[in-house]
Amino acid sequence: MGVADEQVHQSGSGWSPVAVDDNLSLMSIGFLLASPDDAVIWRGPKKNGMIRQFLSEVDWGSLDYLLVDTPPGTSDEHLSAATYLSQAGVTGAIIITTPQEVALLDVRKEIDFCRKVNVRILGVIENMAIFICPCCQKMSEIFPATTGGARQMCKELDVPYLGNLPLDPKLARLCDEGRDILTEMPSSPVVQALNGIVKDLIDLCENSD
Amino acid sequence: MGVADEQVHQSGSGWSPVAVDDNLSLMSIGFLLASPDDAVIWRGPKKNGMIRQFLSEVDWGSLDYLLVDTPPGTSDEHLSAATYLSQAGVTGAIIITTPQEVALLDVRKEIDFCRKVNVRILGVIENMAIFICPCCQKMSEIFPATTGGARQMCKELDVPYLGNLPLDPKLARLCDEGRDILTEMPSSPVVQALNGIVKDLIDLCENSD
Structure with missing residues (x-):
């Protein structure tokens, strides 16, 4: 996001998130570390405490959307986010996968998790x-979708398939450099x-209110 | 590994790991689930208990190498594996990354973790x-190594760089199908x-004894 060197400030109304853009703010534990290379060696309870603080003590102001980017898995981070947000209400989960079976295996578990904790x-x-x-310029499958990929899995498990994203090395480079892909490569297939x-996601969210 | 449908048996000397080959056995929580799609919704302490059981109650027999494949991160799984194995002694950690800066950021934290818990x-x-x-047949960088990739990071942090692996869609397909890449595509660049x-790893391990 191009804000790696920013700092988070604490005020009377809580932590101020880092402003990426006029309409985008960001909070990350990365801003609280002395060095970007420092490992955050925390067991579950400490991680859960930090997630609660990020949800309750950041001065987000008025938001249209709050996106919580979780690691893969079905453990502390996911349980805490679902639990702490249950009273406020979670609109839903967006699940990211890659096409190969070994990734879909984990994603099926993530879908089972969402159903068990009642997250749409x-x-x-x-x-x-x-x-x-x-x-x-030929398009190749990176990971062959040996079992039909995400589209087939979505059909089997009856969840919406939102589409796929090609991998463009130029996109990866711009992301690494913290540059804005929407203005720098607006006509590329991935954008x-x-x-x-x-x-589609905005439509889904608005129709769920 | 082509053993997804196998089952783990319990005997007087502990759990018997699943035999993949004459010289390769495997233990995974996947073998203990009723369905492969079931989420394992466990907070840290329960995961730590299972890691301890896998280390102490599996009848591994005599082993040349025990490989523990961890998720990314520096939390319960990593702390538990390092702690429970500290008396037996851990030869070392093998760290896997991809070339882009956003992956190297996490890997730098993993290296810091290993140093803090005294794992070589x-x-x-x-x-x-x-x-x-x-x-x-042209080789392209998938993720441009904007900061010099893993090789440059290894130099900076003074850790051995073991090499890189190209991504071959055929390899991904064979892995998904649980087939043996060493016999089926022995001359491919990735093998x-x-x-x-x-x-190189075997040399490193033998010299560390």
Whole structure:
């Protein structure tokens, strides 16, 4: 996001999140570390305490959307986010996968988790679906979808399939450099796919209110 | 590994691991689930208990190597594995990354973790380094190594760089199908790279005894 060197300030109304843009603010434990290389060696209870603080003590102001980016898995972080947000209400979960079976195995567990904790699944996005060769422009499957990929899994488990995102090395480079992909490569297939998915997600969220 | 449907048996001497091959056995919580889609919704203490059971109650017999595959991060799983194995002695950690800066950020934390818990770092392997286009055979960087990739990071942090692995869609397919890549595609660049890395690792382990 291009804000790696920013700092979080504490005021009377709580922590002020880091402003990325006019309409985007960010909070991360990364801002609280002395060095970006420092490991955060915490067992579950300490992680849960920090998640609660991020939800209750950050001065977010008025928000249209609060996105919580979790690690993969079905453990402390996911249970805490679902529990602490249950009274406020969670609109739903967006699940990200890659096409190969070994990734879908974990994603099926994540879908089972959402159902068990009563979090609606807004849909599944398939990332790194195809690679666009910079030499011949041919699109290749990176991870062959041996079992039909995310689309087939969504059909089986009856959850919405939101679409797939090609892997464009140029996108990865811009992200690494903290640059804005929407203004720098607006016509690329990956940004067009992303815009379509976001539009569908906004529709899903608005219809759920 | 092609053993997804196997079951773990309990005997007087503990759990019997699943035999993959004459010289390879495997233990996984996946074998203990009623369905492969079931989420394992456990907070830290329960995960720690299972890690301890896997280390103490599996009848491994005589082993040359015990590999513990952990999720990314520096939390319960990593602390428990390091703690429970500290008396037996851990030869070292093998760290896997991909080339882009956003992955290296997490890997730097993992290296800091190993140093703080006194686990030697055997080295870093860079996965998904290049993509071989099935159409034009041209090798492309998947994730541009904007900060020099794993090699540069290893130099900075003074840890061994073990090599990189290209991403071959055929390999991903064979893995998904549980087939043996060493016999089915022995001359592919990825298997040759893998063999070289494993040879170096065995040398490192033997010299550390």
